[in-house]
Amino acid sequence: MKQKQDTQEKICTFYTGDYHFEMISLPYIHQKIEEEKEIVILTEEDLETSMKDFLERTNLKETKKEKILNLNWSNKTEEKIEKIRNQVKDQKPLTIFIKGKEPYIRKTNQEIIKQIPKDNEIKIIDCYEMEEVAERMDEIMEQYDKILKTAGEKEIEKI
Numbered sequence: 001m002k003q004k005q006d007t008q009e010k011i012c013t014f015y016t017g018d019y020h021f022e023m024i025s026l027p028y029i030h031q032k033i034e035e036e037k038e039i040v041i042l043t044e045e046d047l048e049t050s051m052k053d054f055l056e057r058t059n060l061k062e063t064k065k066e067k068i069l070n071l072n073w074s075n076k077t078e079e080k081i082e083k084i085r086n087q088v089k090d091q092k093p094l095t096i097f098i099k100g101k102e103p104y105i106r107k108t109n110q111e112i113i114k115q116i117p118k119d120n121e122i123k124i125i126d127c128y129e130m131e132e133v134a135e136r137m138d139e140i141m142e143q144y145d146k147i148l149k150t151a152g153e154k155e156i157e158k159i
Helices: 018-034 048-056 062-069 077-089 102-115 130-141
Strands: 008-015 038-043 094-100 122-129 146-149 152-155
Touching: 008 018, 008 130, 018 038, 018 048, 018 062, 018 094, 018 122, 018 146, 018 152, 038 077, 048 062, 077 094, 077 102, 094 102, 102 122, 122 130
Parallel strands: 008 122, 008 146, 038 094, 094 122
Antiparallel strands: 146 152
């Protein structure tokens, strides 16, 4: 298992499709919004339509749905990395989801790490497509502190 670096925490999750990713991440995102934490969603593919469809099927209040949709589920990575730069300048705690194929996750992480001073409170949640990494899931999990499931964050050694 990877050791936590200062206040930066690495978390992973695995999904089988966009709706599955949304189902896993929604309870966690909802909790962070309730705690008034900053969240950035970096995604290789645009998720605006699928997230909107997914939220229509939930029993969340409209105001909560709006807050979740306002996170910007588009695939405009460069624009969002600029938002991250501004957040870290303000020393605000930040949770960053990175969803996509493994090369996208790796490249995006490298770009983000350049922007973040070691003393910022940052959680990076790398979201892997299960089909792409199925044979290497154990190897991938060794690089992380925790795994995100629908029930929340879990220490990897407890899985």
